[in-house]
Amino acid sequence: MIDVIDFKQSVIDRSFPNKLPLYLQALWYDGTGDWKTAHDLIDRLTDQRSAHIHAYLHRKEGDIWNADYWYKRAGKIRPQFSLEEEWEMLVREYTQ
Structure with missing residues (x-):
């Protein structure tokens, strides 16, 4: 697993890290400004981590109703x- 410092540096450098779980790939793409790719990666996943990131992405999009649905699915x-x-x-929570 990648640590938070290396993850954030990879976003700055736009150097995609190898072997990231899909939920971290989504955060990475969002960190580089590519919301669509981030959402496409996470859209069909149902685990709690993915639901949490999905919620964040919809909050960022401004779709609060949908964000709240995904926060609830994530238990958040x-x-x-x-x-x-x-x-x-x-990033801090899911790179540990």
Whole structure:
């Protein structure tokens, strides 16, 4: 597994890391500004991590109803802090 520092550096460098799980691939693409690819990767996955990232992506899109649906599927509540802080939190949580 990749650590948070290497993950974030790979986003800055646009150097896609090898063998990332799909949920981290989605965060990576979102971090590079490619929301569509991020969503396409996560759209059909049903595990809790993927649902959490799916929720974040819909929140970012502005589709709050859909985001809340995915937060519930993930067993989470929509955060009240910025999208940037949520992306950071997701990366830290799922690269450990």
